[in-house]
Amino acid sequence: MSEILVLVDHVDGEVKKVTLELLTLARSLGTPAAVWAGPGITDAAKARLAEYGAEKIYVEGSGDIVDFVVAPKAELLAHLMAEKSPAAVLVAATSEGKEIAGRLAVKTDSGVITDAVGLGEGFVAEQSIFGGGVNVRSRVRRGTPIVAVRPNSTAPVAAAGAGAEEQVSLMLSGSARGARVLDRVKQEKGARPELTEAAIVVSGGRGVGSAENFSVIEGLADALGAAVGASRAATDAGWYPHQFQVGQTGKTVSPQLYVAAGISGAIQHRAGMQTAKTIVAINKDPEAPIFELADYGVVGDLHQVVPQLAEEVKKRK
Amino acid sequence: MNIVVCVKQVPDTATERKLRSDDKTLDRDAVDGVVNELDEYAVEEALKLKEAHGGEVTVLTMGPGKATETIRKALAMGADKAVHLTDDALHGSDALSTSYALSQALKRIGFDLVVLGSESTDARTGMLPAMLAERLDVPQLTLANKVEIEGGEVVIQRITDYGYDKVAAELPAVLSVVEKINEPRYPSFKGIMAAKKKPVETLAIGDAEIAADQVGLGAAWSEVVEFAAAPPRAAGTIVKDEGDGGQKAADFLASKKFI
Ligand SMILES: Cc1cc2nc3c(=O)[nH]c(=O)nc-3n(C[C@H](O)[C@H](O)[C@H](O)COP(=O)(O)OP(=O)(O)OC[C@H]3O[C@@H](n4cnc5c(N)ncnc54)[C@H](O)[C@@H]3O)c2cc1C
Numbered sequence: 001m002s003e004i005l006v007l008v009d010h011v012d013g014e015v016k017k018v019t020l021e022l023l024t025l026a027r028s029l030g031t032p033a034a035v036w037a038g039p040g041i042t043d044a045a046k047a048r049l050a051e052y053g054a055e056k057i058y059v060e061g062s063g064d065i066v067d068f069v070v071a072p073k074a075e076l077l078a079h080l081m082a083e084k085s086p087a088a089v090l091v092a093a094t095s096e097g098k099e100i101a102g103r104l105a106v107k108t109d110s111g112v113i114t115d116a117v118g119l120g121e122g123f124v125a126e127q128s129i130f131g132g133g134v135n136v137r138s139r140v141r142r143g144t145p146i147v148a149v150r151p152n153s154t155a156p157v158a159a160a161g162a163g164a165e166e167q168v169s170l171m172l173s174g175s176a177r178g179a180r181v182l183d184r185v186k187q188e189k190g191a192r193p194e195l196t197e198a199a200i201v202v203s204g205g206r207g208v209g210s211a212e213n214f215s216v217i218e219g220l221a222d223a224l225g226a227a228v229g230a231s232r233a234a235t236d237a238g239w240y241p242h243q244f245q246v247g248q249t250g251k252t253v254s255p256q257l258y259v260a261a262g263i264s265g266a267i268q269h270r271a272g273m274q275t276a277k278t279i280v281a282i283n284k285d286p287e288a289p290i291f292e293l294a295d296y297g298v299v300g301d302l303h304q305v306v307p308q309l310a311e312e313v314k315k316r317k
Numbered sequence: 318m319n320i321v322v323c324v325k326q327v328p329d330t331a332t333e334r335k336l337r338s339d340d341k342t343l344d345r346d347a348v349d350g351v352v353n354e355l356d357e358y359a360v361e362e363a364l365k366l367k368e369a370h371g372g373e374v375t376v377l378t379m380g381p382g383k384a385t386e387t388i389r390k391a392l393a394m395g396a397d398k399a400v401h402l403t404d405d406a407l408h409g410s411d412a413l414s415t416s417y418a419l420s421q422a423l424k425r426i427g428f429d430l431v432v433l434g435s436e437s438t439d440a441r442t443g444m445l446p447a448m449l450a451e452r453l454d455v456p457q458l459t460l461a462n463k464v465e466i467e468g469g470e471v472v473i474q475r476i477t478d479y480g481y482d483k484v485a486a487e488l489p490a491v492l493s494v495v496e497k498i499n500e501p502r503y504p505s506f507k508g509i510m511a512a513k514k515k516p517v518e519t520l521a522i523g524d525a526e527i528a529a530d531q532v533g534l535g536a537a538w539s540e541v542v543e544f545a546a547a548p549p550r551a552a553g554t555i556v557k558d559e560g561d562g563g564q565k566a567a568d569f570l571a572s573k574k575f576i
Contacts, residue, residue: 011479069457069475069484070447094478095435095443095460102444103451105413111538112413114442124542129441130334135547142538178456179486182472187480194478200575224575235497242462242497243478248330248438249355249496257575267330278573279553280566291555296569300558308563309570316567316576 002087003056004030005080007073007100008049009092013040015048017197018092020156022149023052025119027159030087031055035080037073038066050163052156060168068172069179070096074103076170081108081144088123093148093252094196101148110143117153117254117275125149131248131267132274151196152254187241190218195227195244200257203229203246203273204239207262207283207302211239216306217261223313229253229273231263247272261302265290282306318372318466318488321428322363322396323419323449324356326380326387327439334439340534341541342409343439345381352387355434357394357501358494362464363432364395365499370466373397375426379407379418385517392512393504399517400426406522409534412440416448418532421525423453428489430471435460435493446493456486459493 004026009016019034026032034054036045039061049057058080065072077089077100089104091097093115105112118126123145127136140146195201202224204217214228221228230240232247246253248268258276263269265281265288273279274293281294282302291297298305328334328348337344363374376391376399378384388399402422410418423431431453436443450457458464461473462481469488474481476495504512522529530536556565570576 069459069482071451071457074451096477098443099447099457099459102412102416102442102447103457105444105538106416106448106451109538111411112444113539114444128547130439131330133334133547134336134544136336136544137542138539139542140539175454178450178490179458179484181482182485183483184477185474185480185483196478224570232496241480242495243476243480248441249436257570257573271330278575279550280569282562282566286555286557291553293550293553294555295550295553296566297553297555298558298562298566299555300562304560305558305562305566308561309566310563312564312567313570313576316571 002030003033003084005077005084005086005089006032006034007077007091007097008034008036009094010036010045013042013045015045017156018151020052021151021154022090022092023049023054024156025149025154026090027053029119029123032161033058033084033086035077036060037076039063046163046165050161051158053159053161054163055161057163057165058168059165060170064172067181068177069181070099071103071176071178072172073100074107075172075176076168077104078107079170080168086144088145088147091148093150098148101146105146108143110146111140112146113138113140114148115252116147116149119147119149123147128275131271150252150254192221193225193227195229195251196253198227199255200224200226201229201253201255202226202259202261203231203263204234204261205231205263206233208234208239214240216303220259220306220310223310231269260290261306263290264288265293318366318370319427319429320363320367320372321375321377321423321426321431322359322391323431323433324360324376324378324387324391325353325437326350326378326384327353327437330438336541336544340409341544342534350383350386352390353434353437355436355496358496358498359432359434360391360394360396361499361501362494366430366464366466375400377402377419377422377426379403379415388517389512390504392515393508394502395508398515400520401517402520402525404522406529406533409537410532411537411539412442412444412448413538414532414536416445416452418522418527420449420452421527422520425525430488431491433493435495446491450491453491456490458484458486458490460495461492462495462497464492464498
């Protein structure tokens, strides 16, 4: 079976969950080969990639790859596509992943599909568009399929691969060195799972009322082992950082469980969470549109309901 | 500084959006067109950069005839002139074709800085700014929530999952912006009136040396095989909090094995 390149998403030497999902998907369609871009690969990371089915691990470990924005990773993948003739290339449908996919598609004259929530035979991708209103199946018809797959599209399943490491050395072009990263600024909020990858997300909106009150949302999130999200009203007000915004112009999440507290459920918010498997809403307005989506809803004051729920979760765990 | 802002007319998110049954492309006739909301932030940022550094702001849009409404809005906000790339041959173009067509138009117009919204609310691929940077062979300064220009060097804050990266590049460059970057101005009455007299150049594909076989539905690198309305979610259980709302919600979570 032909090789399928999977670009590894990693942070501080650790492989992100979405990569294990991509390897799982790739295994059903070909032979997965992981591509590690940048310094910092560890034996543990290699073992993890092999555990989830990577037959090969291509490593280009130079700092240049990550010191310039996006272009070097696209160049690396283009180089590997020319050399290995893979059947397809998979990346995570993060903002950066999609940018890499876009540049790669231009470089290799290949079709690209973004935000796939499923991928089947013939690399036919499933997508959920227009804020979750329409389901689409689409495929690439020119070049090698490049597919950006959303986190949480499939459950990662281990199945050992050889994990044979192969060093790759890329001569970066001048063009790829156009945008230099001067500094990386971390504004993380505690050690919670990452928003797009989390199995459970607890989000707060305008109803939370203030930045301090977000501790109520964080309290429930921590009880559930969840990530924290926010509506645009909450990020605009400066109550929670922008990178936690869920919705049309924020992150798209597809967790197993999404809890929306003090969020009305505007279409732009729904666009980012409509594909969640189970939705729970807490809102004092019984007419709030979020209840149309909710599998379970509580009409009430979130400042009462959410802390009580958090206590109850802790008690029962 | 010669700034070109790319804007797109999109169907209003608040209306029901559909794919056409004949060619499986977005049905643009059935809905009201509005300026892609994020592009208003791009126009605002372009105007601010012009105000700070001088120069000219040109609006570039690709789309059918009715996209002139979108051009007028950007001109009313304060852009100086516009180019409307419009041709039946462009209908059904995917992101790859669109980036190719726009890059050809941009080469014709000339630019120091191309500014875009980070994505459109209809297709939402988020790829176009990066594709343009690739095609134009200029630095990619995308997902910016802050921009500073000093002596030909642009420094942005690029938003990331963990916060932001500080990124620098020389001009010319492609810049894409996110909604936290500014507060788009409303067109004033004076602006709306002035917009009516501002020059709008119309380009067909031949005018921008766009090859007909690289654009439109026929050239698309990807295709929709089939589509269907998403099945509605089953109605849920809604309870009123009588002092035990949290406990009831916990019961529900337990029944679904979340706790
Ligand atoms: C271009 C564009 C992009 C956008 N992108 C996004 C996006 O990415 N994400 C996003 O979220 N929005 C986005 N929006 C904004 C969106 O339209 C809504 O304005 C926003 O989602 C509203 O946030 P909210 O639900 O928190 O606030 P509101 O709509 O004000 O709702 C607050 C809710 O809290 C309830 N409430 C108040 N107090 C309490 C209480 N004590 N207990 C319980 N409930 C309470 C109220 O009943 C109300 O339903 C976008 C808009 C535009 C134009």
